[in-house]
Amino acid sequence: MAVFRIERFSPLPAAEAWRRVTDWERHAAQVPLTAISVPTGLPSQLGTVFVARTGLGPLAFDDPMEVVRWTPPAGGRAGVCQLEKRGAVVLGRASIDVLPTDSGSHVVWVEELRVRLVPRWGDPLLASAGRRMFGKVLDTLLASPGDAHG
Secondary structure, three states, X not given: OEEEEEEEEEOOOHHHHHHHHOOHHHHHHHOOOEEEEOXXXXXXXXXXXXXXXXXXXXXXXXXEEEEEEEEOOEOOEOEEEEEEEEOOOEEEEEEEEXXXXXXXXXXXXXXXXXXOOOOHHHHHHHHHHHHHHHHHHHHHHHOOOOOOOO
């Protein structure tokens, strides 16, 4: 299983950082050849299912995910969102924690994933690619409108 961890500090308050990093449809803007839909509808909550569709035409696959824990930050408490990946191609889980800090928030994203047909010796490469790609996603989601990332 490929495992990676990404951390970002942001001047955004924890509630705003949470809102941005759990806006599933916005994640797709930074992931090539990917669109995200939320068939269960918004807002996100426990049980929300969203699907990342990656690829072109017949060479595309779905990566359905379900929110299995949903605890938004409140009253100085960290927010925790846990996802289960339940696709035919991508399996695993992700956890997104948003912790309030004196100067904004600290976001921690940990992902464990398995891609069918990728041999286990490919896990380090998969983790490295995931760290880069999802790091860019976090940078963009947490950027202020005037930042170079946004």
